[in-house]
Amino acid sequence: MKYALLSDIHSNLHALDACLAHAQTQGVERFAILGDMVSYGAFPSEVVARCQALQDEGAVVIRGNHEELVQTHNVNTPNPSLGSQTAQWTHDKLSPAQRFWLETLPLTERVDQMFFVHASADAPERWRYVEDERIAGLSLDAACSHPDVRYVFGGHVHHQSLYYRGTGRQLMPFKPTSGVPIPTPKHRQWIATIGSVGQPRDGNPRAMYAVFDSTAAKLTFHRVAYDHRAAASAVREEGFPEFFAQRLETGK
Structure with a gap:
């Protein structure tokens, strides 16, 4: 079966729709949404509605740290985080039913030999970034304590990476190339x-997103062009800090 793996959508409806359309051209049969559907972008309610519809069709959907943040939406703390700057606005744009749905999503999910998590599987509630071999190893060990698990898929770090365990315990990095x-x-x-x-x-x-073919045991990372300028314009129209729009335009 071919799975489309998507994470860190961040209320960017333009990017989500482009990835969903691209996934259909790849023969995807099931979707997995790996958290952080909301914050930063201009379309939180619309993105959540898309993800709810995918779940109704059989998609795996798990919770990320920004789903948690919009529940508390405390922006009155000193030096609020970037996410906190849009949390109250995002909270207010979501319906009560959507907020409840986000709150009740699981932190992890297992499907066959796959383990889905937003951050690190060894302590998913701590939102640790899997950004080096050490943390990747801890996450892999925790997920693979379930004897059938062979693949761990996550997001959170906003870049694409792949590690595998060689003949020993050491993890080996593999640099992915888009579309290969x-x-x-x-x-x-x-x-x-x-x-x-x-x-x-x-x-x-x-x-960014990826397609995993569980039958052929192949993983393909993808990059998909979308109207990022329109997404940035929508952020500006909502009065967000200029930085959020520039990030979409530059990818930084």
Whole structure:
């Protein structure tokens, strides 16, 4: 079965729709939404509605730290985080039913040999970034304590990466190339961060997502062009700090 893996949409409806359309061209049969659907962007309610519809069709949907943030939306603390600057606005744009749905989503989900999590599987509630071999190893060990798990998929770090466990305990990094399928045989253990649909931060504004073919055991990372200028204009129209619009335009 082919799974489309999407994370860190961040209320960017333009990017989400572009990735969903691209996924259909790849023969995707099921979706997995790996958290941070909201914050930063101009269309939180619309993005949540898309994800709810995908869940109704069988998608896996899990909770990220920004789903938690919009529940508390405390922007009156000293030096609020970037996410906090849009949390109250996002909270108010969501319906009570949507906020309840976000609050009740799980932190992790297992499907066959796959483990889905937003951040690190060893302590998902701590929102630790899987950004080096050490944290990737902790996350992989925790997920693979379930004997059937061979693949760990997450987001949170807004870039695309892949590690696998070699013949010893050491993790080996693998640099993905957009659109090129990577063989991921089931006799190894793999952990990937799939990048950000709506907030790329590597200097490239194109949206990120990945497709995993569980039958062929192949993972393909994708970059998808979308109307990022329109997404940035929508952010400006809502009166957000200029930085949020510029980030969409530059991918930084």
